[in-house]
Amino acid sequence: xxxxxxxxxxxxxxxxxxxxxxxxxxxxxxxxxxxxxxxxxxxxxxxxxxxxxxxxxxxxxxxxxxxxxxxxxxxxxxxxxxxxxxxxxxxxxxxxxxxxxxxxxxxxxxxxxxxxxxxxxxxxxxxxxxxxxxx
Amino acid sequence: xxxxxxxxxxxxxxxxxxxxxxxxxxxxxxxxxxxxxxxxxxxxxxxxxxxxxxxxxxxxxxxxxxxxxxxxxxxxxxxxxxxxxxxxxxxxxxxxxxxxxxxxxxxxxxxxxxxxxxxxxxxxxxxxxxxxxxxxxxxxxxx
Ligand SMILES: Nc1ncnc2c1ncn2[C@@H]1O[C@H](COP(=O)(O)OP(=O)(O)O)[C@@H](O)[C@H]1O
Ligand SMILES: [Mg+2]
Numbered sequence: 586x587x588x589x590x591x592x593x594x595x596x597x598x599x600x601x602x603x604x605x606x607x608x609x610x611x612x613x614x615x616x617x618x619x620x621x622x623x624x625x626x627x628x629x630x631x632x633x634x635x636x637x638x639x640x641x642x643x644x645x646x647x648x649x650x651x652x653x654x655x656x657x658x659x660x661x662x663x664x665x666x667x668x669x670x671x672x673x674x675x676x677x678x679x680x681x682x683x684x685x686x687x688x689x690x691x692x693x694x695x696x697x698x699x700x701x702x703x704x705x706x707x708x709x710x711x712x713x714x715x716x717x718x719x720x
Numbered sequence: 721x722x723x724x725x726x727x728x729x730x731x732x733x734x735x736x737x738x739x740x741x742x743x744x745x746x747x748x749x750x751x752x753x754x755x756x757x758x759x760x761x762x763x764x765x766x767x768x769x770x771x772x773x774x775x776x777x778x779x780x781x782x783x784x785x786x787x788x789x790x791x792x793x794x795x796x797x798x799x800x801x802x803x804x805x806x807x808x809x810x811x812x813x814x815x816x817x818x819x820x821x822x823x824x825x826x827x828x829x830x831x832x833x834x835x836x837x838x839x840x841x842x843x844x845x846x847x848x849x850x851x852x853x854x855x856x857x858x859x860x861x862x863x
Contacts, residue, residue: 620832636827643742
Protein backbone atom coordinates (compact mmCIF):
# COMPACT_ATOMS: atom_id res chain seq x y z
CA UNK A 586 0.00 0.00 0.00
CA UNK A 587 1.20 3.52 -0.74
CA UNK A 588 2.37 5.40 2.36
CA UNK A 589 0.16 8.32 1.34
CA UNK A 590 -2.85 6.01 1.36
CA UNK A 591 -1.93 4.82 4.86
CA UNK A 592 -1.66 8.45 6.00
CA UNK A 593 -5.12 9.09 4.60
CA UNK A 594 -6.92 6.19 6.22
CA UNK A 595 -5.31 6.82 9.62
CA UNK A 596 -5.54 10.62 9.35
CA UNK A 597 -1.85 10.93 10.18
CA UNK A 598 0.17 14.11 10.34
CA UNK A 599 3.50 14.02 8.59
CA UNK A 600 6.23 15.61 10.72
CA UNK A 601 9.06 15.21 8.26
CA UNK A 602 9.51 16.37 4.67
CA UNK A 603 6.66 15.61 2.27
CA UNK A 604 9.23 14.32 -0.19
CA UNK A 605 9.73 11.24 2.00
CA UNK A 606 6.14 10.10 1.57
CA UNK A 607 6.37 8.78 -1.95
CA UNK A 608 6.86 5.09 -1.27
CA UNK A 609 5.17 1.76 -1.15
CA UNK A 610 4.87 -0.15 2.14
CA UNK A 611 4.94 -3.94 2.04
CA UNK A 612 5.08 -4.91 5.69
CA UNK A 613 4.02 -3.40 9.00
CA UNK A 614 5.26 -4.17 12.50
CA UNK A 615 4.05 -2.83 15.85
CA UNK A 616 6.05 -2.78 19.10
CA UNK A 617 7.23 -0.65 21.98
CA UNK A 618 10.25 -2.80 22.78
CA UNK A 619 13.31 -2.28 20.65
CA UNK A 620 14.54 -5.86 20.99
CA UNK A 621 11.21 -7.06 19.61
CA UNK A 622 11.81 -4.94 16.53
CA UNK A 623 15.35 -6.30 16.17
CA UNK A 624 14.16 -9.85 16.68
CA UNK A 625 10.96 -10.11 14.70
CA UNK A 626 10.41 -7.11 12.42
CA UNK A 627 11.00 -7.66 8.73
CA UNK A 628 13.68 -5.43 7.23
CA UNK A 629 12.08 -2.43 5.53
CA UNK A 630 8.78 -2.52 7.44
CA UNK A 631 6.69 0.42 8.55
CA UNK A 632 6.86 0.62 12.37
CA UNK A 633 3.91 1.47 14.59
CA UNK A 634 4.99 2.43 18.09
CA UNK A 635 4.12 4.36 21.21
CA UNK A 636 7.79 4.92 21.97
CA UNK A 637 9.13 8.33 21.05
CA UNK A 638 12.87 8.67 21.50
CA UNK A 639 16.25 8.69 19.79
CA UNK A 640 16.51 4.93 20.08
CA UNK A 641 13.61 4.35 17.72
CA UNK A 642 15.51 6.25 15.04
CA UNK A 643 18.70 4.28 15.58
CA UNK A 644 16.81 1.01 15.38
CA UNK A 645 15.01 2.28 12.28
CA UNK A 646 18.33 2.95 10.60
CA UNK A 647 19.62 -0.48 11.52
CA UNK A 648 16.48 -2.22 10.21
CA UNK A 649 16.07 0.12 7.21
CA UNK A 650 12.53 0.88 8.33
CA UNK A 651 10.42 2.74 5.77
CA UNK A 652 8.75 5.00 8.30
CA UNK A 653 7.40 5.33 11.84
CA UNK A 654 3.84 5.99 13.01
CA UNK A 655 3.63 7.32 16.57
CA UNK A 656 0.27 6.44 18.10
CA UNK A 657 -1.96 7.97 20.79
CA UNK A 658 -1.14 11.56 19.89
CA UNK A 659 2.52 11.26 20.87
CA UNK A 660 4.70 13.90 19.27
CA UNK A 661 8.37 13.69 18.34
CA UNK A 662 10.52 16.70 19.32
CA UNK A 663 12.14 19.11 16.88
CA UNK A 664 15.55 17.45 17.22
CA UNK A 665 14.16 14.05 16.41
CA UNK A 666 12.29 15.37 13.40
CA UNK A 667 15.46 16.98 12.11
CA UNK A 668 17.42 13.77 12.51
CA UNK A 669 14.70 11.74 10.82
CA UNK A 670 14.74 14.15 7.88
CA UNK A 671 18.51 13.62 7.61
CA UNK A 672 18.05 9.86 7.71
CA UNK A 673 15.14 9.98 5.24
CA UNK A 674 12.80 8.27 7.68
CA UNK A 675 9.26 9.69 7.55
CA UNK A 676 7.73 10.35 10.98
CA UNK A 677 3.94 10.26 11.20
CA UNK A 678 1.65 10.90 14.14
CA UNK A 679 -1.94 9.92 14.79
CA UNK A 680 -4.38 10.37 17.68
CA UNK A 681 -5.57 6.81 17.18
CA UNK A 682 -4.29 4.17 19.59
CA UNK A 683 -2.10 1.18 18.80
CA UNK A 684 -5.00 -1.29 18.59
CA UNK A 685 -7.04 0.86 16.22
CA UNK A 686 -4.06 1.67 14.00
CA UNK A 687 -3.14 -2.02 13.68
CA UNK A 688 -6.76 -3.05 13.12
CA UNK A 689 -7.38 -0.46 10.43
CA UNK A 690 -4.20 -1.32 8.53
CA UNK A 691 -4.89 -5.05 8.82
CA UNK A 692 -8.42 -4.70 7.55
CA UNK A 693 -7.01 -2.74 4.61
CA UNK A 694 -4.87 -5.68 3.66
CA UNK A 695 -1.56 -4.83 5.32
CA UNK A 696 0.30 -7.71 6.94
CA UNK A 697 3.30 -8.36 9.17
CA UNK A 698 5.99 -10.60 7.78
CA UNK A 699 4.85 -13.83 9.40
CA UNK A 700 1.37 -13.96 7.96
CA UNK A 701 2.46 -12.59 4.62
CA UNK A 702 5.24 -15.15 4.36
CA UNK A 703 2.85 -17.89 5.40
CA UNK A 704 0.42 -16.82 2.68
CA UNK A 705 3.23 -16.67 0.15
CA UNK A 706 4.15 -20.13 1.31
CA UNK A 707 0.68 -21.54 0.59
CA UNK A 708 -0.44 -21.44 4.21
CA UNK A 709 2.49 -23.43 5.58
CA UNK A 710 4.57 -22.19 8.48
CA UNK A 711 8.11 -21.19 7.66
CA UNK A 712 11.17 -20.82 9.79
CA UNK A 713 11.30 -17.13 10.52
CA UNK A 714 14.29 -14.94 9.98
CA UNK A 715 14.65 -11.20 10.12
CA UNK A 716 16.78 -11.40 7.02
CA UNK A 717 14.88 -10.76 3.82
CA UNK A 718 15.35 -13.14 0.94
CA UNK A 719 14.05 -10.56 -1.47
CA UNK A 720 13.80 -6.82 -1.09
CA UNK B 721 47.71 -19.40 11.19
CA UNK B 722 46.42 -15.92 11.95
CA UNK B 723 43.74 -14.75 9.57
CA UNK B 724 44.61 -11.67 7.59
CA UNK B 725 42.89 -8.55 8.86
CA UNK B 726 41.26 -6.47 6.13
CA UNK B 727 39.73 -3.84 8.38
CA UNK B 728 39.92 -2.97 12.05
CA UNK B 729 38.50 -0.20 14.15
CA UNK B 730 37.85 0.33 17.86
CA UNK B 731 35.02 2.28 19.43
CA UNK B 732 34.42 3.52 22.97
CA UNK B 733 30.97 3.13 24.51
CA UNK B 734 30.11 5.05 27.65
CA UNK B 735 27.67 3.66 30.20
CA UNK B 736 24.35 5.51 30.55
CA UNK B 737 25.07 7.52 27.41
CA UNK B 738 21.57 6.95 26.04
CA UNK B 739 21.74 9.99 23.78
CA UNK B 740 24.43 8.37 21.65
CA UNK B 741 23.07 4.88 22.19
CA UNK B 742 23.32 2.87 19.00
CA UNK B 743 25.62 5.26 17.18
CA UNK B 744 28.55 2.83 17.13
CA UNK B 745 26.36 0.13 15.57
CA UNK B 746 25.02 2.56 13.01
CA UNK B 747 28.62 3.52 12.09
CA UNK B 748 29.54 -0.14 11.74
CA UNK B 749 26.52 -0.70 9.55
CA UNK B 750 27.56 2.18 7.28
CA UNK B 751 31.13 0.88 7.01
CA UNK B 752 29.95 -2.62 6.07
CA UNK B 753 27.52 -1.22 3.52
CA UNK B 754 30.22 0.94 1.97
CA UNK B 755 32.54 -2.04 1.73
CA UNK B 756 29.85 -3.86 -0.24
CA UNK B 757 29.24 -6.59 2.33
CA UNK B 758 26.02 -8.43 1.46
CA UNK B 759 22.85 -7.07 3.12
CA UNK B 760 22.10 -10.22 5.10
CA UNK B 761 25.49 -9.97 6.82
CA UNK B 762 25.17 -6.21 7.34
CA UNK B 763 21.84 -6.71 9.13
CA UNK B 764 23.09 -9.57 11.28
CA UNK B 765 26.21 -7.67 12.39
CA UNK B 766 24.41 -4.42 13.08
CA UNK B 767 21.59 -6.10 15.02
CA UNK B 768 24.14 -7.95 17.19
CA UNK B 769 26.26 -4.82 17.68
CA UNK B 770 23.24 -2.75 18.62
CA UNK B 771 22.10 -5.20 21.31
CA UNK B 772 25.65 -5.47 22.68
CA UNK B 773 26.21 -1.71 22.59
CA UNK B 774 22.95 -0.98 24.40
CA UNK B 775 23.82 -3.52 27.10
CA UNK B 776 26.99 -1.57 27.88
CA UNK B 777 25.01 1.67 27.97
CA UNK B 778 22.30 0.19 30.18
CA UNK B 779 24.34 -1.94 32.54
CA UNK B 780 28.06 -1.13 32.44
CA UNK B 781 30.37 1.88 32.88
CA UNK B 782 32.69 1.83 29.91
CA UNK B 783 33.14 -0.50 26.98
CA UNK B 784 35.52 -0.94 24.07
CA UNK B 785 34.13 -2.49 20.94
CA UNK B 786 36.66 -3.92 18.54
CA UNK B 787 35.45 -4.45 14.98
CA UNK B 788 37.48 -6.61 12.62
CA UNK B 789 36.89 -7.89 9.11
CA UNK B 790 38.88 -10.82 7.78
CA UNK B 791 38.48 -12.69 4.48
CA UNK B 792 35.86 -14.94 6.01
CA UNK B 793 34.25 -13.16 8.94
CA UNK B 794 33.21 -10.07 10.76
CA UNK B 795 34.55 -10.41 14.31
CA UNK B 796 33.38 -8.28 17.22
CA UNK B 797 34.76 -8.23 20.74
CA UNK B 798 33.23 -5.98 23.35
CA UNK B 799 34.94 -5.70 26.70
CA UNK B 800 33.39 -3.60 29.42
CA UNK B 801 34.12 -2.40 32.91
CA UNK B 802 31.01 -2.78 34.98
CA UNK B 803 29.06 -4.96 37.39
CA UNK B 804 29.51 -8.12 35.36
CA UNK B 805 26.89 -10.85 35.11
CA UNK B 806 26.42 -13.19 38.03
CA UNK B 807 24.50 -15.93 36.27
CA UNK B 808 25.23 -16.07 32.55
CA UNK B 809 22.88 -18.99 31.95
CA UNK B 810 20.02 -16.93 33.36
CA UNK B 811 21.05 -13.81 31.41
CA UNK B 812 20.98 -15.85 28.19
CA UNK B 813 17.35 -16.85 28.73
CA UNK B 814 14.75 -15.11 26.61
CA UNK B 815 12.76 -12.72 28.75
CA UNK B 816 15.26 -12.44 31.60
CA UNK B 817 16.14 -8.83 32.35
CA UNK B 818 17.29 -6.73 35.27
CA UNK B 819 16.33 -3.50 33.48
CA UNK B 820 15.00 -0.76 35.74
CA UNK B 821 11.57 0.84 35.13
CA UNK B 822 13.38 3.87 33.64
CA UNK B 823 15.15 1.65 31.12
CA UNK B 824 11.90 -0.13 30.26
CA UNK B 825 10.26 3.20 29.58
CA UNK B 826 12.93 3.82 26.97
CA UNK B 827 11.94 0.64 25.11
CA UNK B 828 14.52 -1.76 26.53
CA UNK B 829 14.53 -4.66 28.96
CA UNK B 830 12.67 -7.25 26.89
CA UNK B 831 15.37 -9.72 27.86
CA UNK B 832 16.02 -10.56 24.23
CA UNK B 833 19.36 -8.85 23.62
CA UNK B 834 21.81 -11.66 24.35
CA UNK B 835 19.53 -14.31 22.77
CA UNK B 836 19.26 -12.09 19.67
CA UNK B 837 23.05 -11.94 19.43
CA UNK B 838 23.36 -15.70 19.83
CA UNK B 839 20.72 -16.29 17.17
CA UNK B 840 22.23 -13.94 14.59
CA UNK B 841 25.87 -14.94 15.00
CA UNK B 842 27.88 -17.94 13.83
CA UNK B 843 30.12 -18.04 16.88
CA UNK B 844 29.35 -16.51 20.26
CA UNK B 845 31.21 -16.40 23.57
CA UNK B 846 30.48 -14.51 26.76
CA UNK B 847 32.67 -14.27 29.84
CA UNK B 848 31.99 -12.20 32.87
CA UNK B 849 33.46 -11.47 36.25
CA UNK B 850 31.22 -9.96 38.90
CA UNK B 851 32.24 -6.40 39.90
CA UNK B 852 34.77 -6.31 37.07
CA UNK B 853 33.08 -6.56 33.73
CA UNK B 854 31.89 -8.57 30.80
CA UNK B 855 33.56 -9.75 27.62
CA UNK B 856 31.53 -10.58 24.58
CA UNK B 857 32.83 -12.15 21.41
CA UNK B 858 30.88 -12.91 18.28
CA UNK B 859 31.62 -13.73 14.70
CA UNK B 860 29.50 -13.64 11.58
CA UNK B 861 30.56 -15.36 8.36
CA UNK B 862 30.76 -13.11 5.31
CA UNK B 863 29.50 -15.88 3.05
N1 LIG C 1 27.37 -5.75 29.60
C1 LIG C 1 26.62 -6.16 30.65
N2 LIG C 1 27.00 -5.88 31.92
C2 LIG C 1 26.26 -6.29 32.97
N3 LIG C 1 25.12 -7.00 32.87
C3 LIG C 1 24.68 -7.30 31.62
C4 LIG C 1 25.40 -6.90 30.46
N4 LIG C 1 24.75 -7.37 29.37
C5 LIG C 1 23.67 -8.03 29.84
N5 LIG C 1 23.62 -7.99 31.19
C6 LIG C 1 22.61 -8.64 32.06
O1 LIG C 1 21.95 -9.67 31.32
C7 LIG C 1 20.54 -9.42 31.26
C8 LIG C 1 19.96 -9.87 29.95
O2 LIG C 1 20.48 -9.08 28.87
P1 LIG C 1 19.69 -9.00 27.51
O3 LIG C 1 19.45 -10.37 27.01
O4 LIG C 1 20.43 -8.07 26.61
O5 LIG C 1 18.28 -8.39 27.90
P2 LIG C 1 17.90 -6.91 28.39
O6 LIG C 1 18.99 -5.98 27.98
O7 LIG C 1 16.61 -6.62 27.71
O8 LIG C 1 17.75 -6.99 29.88
C9 LIG C 1 20.41 -7.93 31.54
O9 LIG C 1 19.15 -7.59 32.07
C10 LIG C 1 21.54 -7.69 32.54
O10 LIG C 1 21.16 -8.10 33.83
MG1 LIG D 1 19.98 -6.03 26.19
